[in-house]
Amino acid sequence: MEASSSKQGKFERISALFLRRRTVAVCVFAILTTCLVAGYYVQAAVTNLRSTHQSFNDRQLRNGYIAISDLHRLVLIIQEASLRGVMTDEAVADFRAASDFLFVRTDTFRQIQSGRSFLKEADDAIDALLRAQSVADEAIATDFRDLDGAAAALIAQTQTAREALVVYLDKMRQLQDGLLLGQTSAVENQRTVVWVTLLGLSVLGIAATALLRKEVMAKQARREAEERVRHLAFFDPLTGLPNRVQFQDRLTGLLVQRRRLALLLVDLDGFKQINDTYGHAAGDDILRHVAATLTPYCSSHDGFAARLGGDEFAVVCMTQDVPSLMQICDAIITAIARPIVFEGESVAVAASIGLATKAHLGGEVDLTVDGLTRVADFALYASKSDGKGKFTIYDEVLERQFLERRAMVEELPQAIADGSLEYYLQPKVDLVTEEVFGFEALARWRRNDVIVPPSVFISTAEESGIIADIDCTILSNATRDIADFNRRNGTRFSVSVNFSTLHFNSLKFVETVAQALIESGLESDLLVIEITETAEMQDWDKAKQIVSAIHSIGAKVSIDDFGAGFSSLAYLRTTVADEIKIDRSLVQDIETSDAARFLLDAVLDIARNLGLDATVEGIETRQQADIVLAMGARKAQGFFFDAPMPRDDALASAMASARPLLERPAS
Amino acid sequence: MSKMSVLAAIAALALVTAAAADTPQPIALEPINHAEAELIIVRSDGTKQSYTPAELETLATYRVRTTTPWRDEPADFDGVLLSDLLAQSGLHLEDAIKVIAENEFSTIMPRALWETVPVLIATxxxxxxxxxxxxxxxxxxxxxxxxxxxxxxxxKHLVWMVARIEAE
Known part of the structure; x- marks a missing residue:
């Protein structure tokens, strides 16, 4: 590992070295110098060889040997004639021919030699040949009268010529040897130069190749990183499915093409519980299982699946055939419900589906990704509300509900602004003193002169986020009105205001409460913040921090609908709460059921043991009030005392109520 | 006709003339006394045929004006084409011939030589x-x-004092 790191470091240093201009300049200079030296060296060898070639040519060597042969031929003829003592006609003809051969040879010799550098041995040989030629011509001219004399003169002269030719040929051999040696030396020099040049170029080539490889690898790494970034931008890394961005792009494209399609929004039921129970690794396995389940259904219908986030998936099918889509939904729900094995344990999850096709959209909903997703989501919500593990098709009925919901979402802000979002007050009664000690402020919406109960619009307000404005408006108005009333009438009525747990994510909420107390002038201990338990409440530490902060400004905190929600006992972890309000479901059977009475008694015991006030909600009969009082509960609320009513009516009723409440006739 | 056209025509004529001068030109030769010489043709079957310079000149005669490696100044060479001589002697289809000089020098000429280059047997x-x-x-x-x-x-193909031509 260390060796590899050291090697890498060395390579980096070399790379850095080659990035310097000076290094590159030195390398280029070295290459050019090497080439110039090598070129000069080779050129010098070539010049030397050319010079030797100027002096030596194999034709010259051949001419020298043939000249000796021609001389020999001439001498042989005249020697034979001299021995015979007579020069026959045939011998004369042969002699003439031999003389002509020598003439032409000497002429050729001179021709070859004339174009070359001066060589004394060649000139000497040519002169000797010319003298021998002259003797032969003389013999022919005198018709061989002195045959012996001519023969002797010719033999002597040819001997001289032969000696000159031998000297010349020896010189030629020396030149030939020199030429061969020069060629050999030149080739050897060239070999050295080539070796040195190749070595230098190889080193540079290896360095250049290594650098090039590094650059290519870096480029490849960059490209892979870009690919990964691009992939991450459009795909969910956990499941490999297209993400929300790609979902929107592709669905937009399909809508633009006016293709027939349906959108299925798939949401897992109880996914949070799986994460809580088995851990996030199991949750991830479930999500991958869902992704693998969805893919075949959409691909077989020329569509695609996407993960929109969390446990929410989308499937786009290129069909609007409802029976087929219903089969797909059924198949998906069944397939997702098949358990997977996680660390030896069988883990299963259910899914709800909201289905919407283009054909189902009426004229009121835009045919956009947002519009289609909204209606499919609405259908999904209907599935969830209908018991989960089901699918719902967005149809005319849902369309009307959707439009109504949308209208409410659009109108609520205006209702808050123009005061048509009111609150009613329901009294809270002390069962011992039989007096009203406070009220719960309950939101009401006067819409088109009709009072809309909270059950109709609160959930919509929560989903759309408007609930925060509603809660703050009720808080502001109720604290202001009760504070005014207390000042004017010398009373100390408290007021409870409901707040969604959606507020319990930020300490800014505490600032809002403090601001309301300051602006209204309400004594802080007369304000009770009622929080309703929901499944969304996850960050207990944060909730506890916020409850403590509310408590620190003097207001009280009450846990509403205790016993009816998801994890009532878990709520008690926030021990800084002052009160629990026991849900009506724990009260409604206490007149007839021992078990119901036992349960209510047990809850009241828990509250007492934790030092919490307890207010029993949902008291509707005299008998219920008596039983609750007998159990030791002191505070109650319910229709038996008074239903929620407009502010002024409730306050007037509380002030006018002279007779003890518990003396009212049983209903 | 423009001046340019006239110049072009003169240049073209000069080129044609020069090209004509480079190739062997047919020429009718008057009889003369030749030096004593004999060219012997030896066919592949061993049969021979002998030509004196005068007998050679019974074939179509041509003139080439040229220098040689041994003549700096050009000279007019008259004689017959080797291809004609070989055709008459029946050696024209041989792949190569061997040419031998009086001084025993010899060389091989491939058929491509006499078929692509006008080779003159000058007398x-x-x-x-x-x-x-x-x-x-x-x-x-x-x-x-x-x-x-x-x-x-x-x-090596410019053989002087040619004495024999043999089928190779």
Missing amino acids: RVDGRAHTRRERGPIQVVIDMDDYTASPIAGE
Whole structure:
């Protein structure tokens, strides 16, 4: 590992070295110098060889040997004639021919030699040949009268010529040897130069190749990183499915093409519980299982699946055939419900589906990704509300509900602004003193002169986020009105205001409460913040921090609908709460059921043991009030005392109520 | 006709004339006294045929004006084409022939040489009978331009004092 790191470091240093201009300049200079030296060296060898070639040519060597042969031929003829003592006609003809051969040879010799550098041995040989030629011509001219004399003169002269030719040929051999040696030396020099040049170029080539490889690898790494970034931008890394961005792009494209399609929004039921129970690794396995389940259904219908986030998936099918889509939904729900094995344990999850096709959209909903997703989501919500593990098709009925919901979402802000979002007050009664000690402020919406109960619009307000404005408006108005009333009438009525747990994510909420107390002038201990338990409440530490902060400004905190929600006992972890309000479901059977009475008694015991006030909600009969009082509960609320009513009516009723409440006739 | 056109026509004529001068030109030769010489043709079957310079000149005669490797100044060489001589002697279809000189020098000529280059068997130079001392009486001559242009022709093919031609 260390060796590899050291090697890498060395390579980096070399790379850095080659990035310097000076290094590159030195390398280029070295290459050019090497080439110039090598070129000069080779050129010098070539010049030397050319010079030797100027002096030596194999034709010259051949001419020298043939000249000796021609001389020999001439001498042989005249020697034979001299021995015979007579020069026959045939011998004369042969002699003439031999003389002509020598003439032409000497002429050729001179021709070859004339174009070359001066060589004394060649000139000497040519002169000797010319003298021998002259003797032969003389013999022919005198018709061989002195045959012996001519023969002797010719033999002597040819001997001289032969000696000159031998000297010349020896010189030629020396030149030939020199030429061969020069060629050999030149080739050897060239070999050295080539070796040195190749070595230098190889080193540079290896360095250049290594650098090039590094650059290519870096480029490849960059490209892979870009690919990964691009992939991450459009795909969910956990499941490999297209993400929300790609979902929107592709669905937009399909809508633009006016293709027939349906959108299925798939949401897992109880996914949070799986994460809580088995851990996030199991949750991830479930999500991958869902992704693998969805893919075949959409691909077989020329569509695609996407993960929109969390446990929410989308499937786009290129069909609007409802029976087929219903089969797909059924198949998906069944397939997702098949358990997977996680660390030896069988883990299963259910899914709800909201289905919407283009054909189902009426004229009121835009045919956009947002519009289609909204209606499919609405259908999904209907599935969830209908018991989960089901699918719902967005149809005319849902369309009307959707439009109504949308209208409410659009109108609520205006209702808050123009005061048509009111609150009613329901009294809270002390069962011992039989007096009203406070009220719960309950939101009401006067819409088109009709009072809309909270059950109709609160959930919509929560989903759309408007609930925060509603809660703050009720808080502001109720604290202001009760504070005014207390000042004017010398009373100390408290007021409870409901707040969604959606507020319990930020300490800014505490600032809002403090601001309301300051602006209204309400004594802080007369304000009770009622929080309703929901499944969304996850960050207990944060909730506890916020409850403590509310408590620190003097207001009280009450846990509403205790016993009816998801994890009532878990709520008690926030021990800084002052009160629990026991849900009506724990009260409604206490007149007839021992078990119901036992349960209510047990809850009241828990509250007492934790030092919490307890207010029993949902008291509707005299008998219920008596039983609750007998159990030791002191505070109650319910229709038996008074239903929620407009502010002024409730306050007037509380002030006018002279007779003890518990003396009212049983209903 | 414009001045440019006239100049172009003159240049073209000069080129044609020059080209014509480079190739062997047919020529009618008057009889002369040749030096004593004999060219023997030996066929592949061993049969021979002998030609004197005068007998050679019974074939179509041509003139080439050219230099040679041994003549700096051009001379007029008269004689017959080797291809004609070989055709008459029945050696024209041989792949190669061997040419032998009086001084025993010999060389091989491939058929491509006489089929692509006009090779003259010269019997006269500058109108005179060709002598040994002028590399006659029978000499192989190739126009220097053709000689330079041919990838086949070499100095060894310019045989002087030719005595025999044999089928190779």
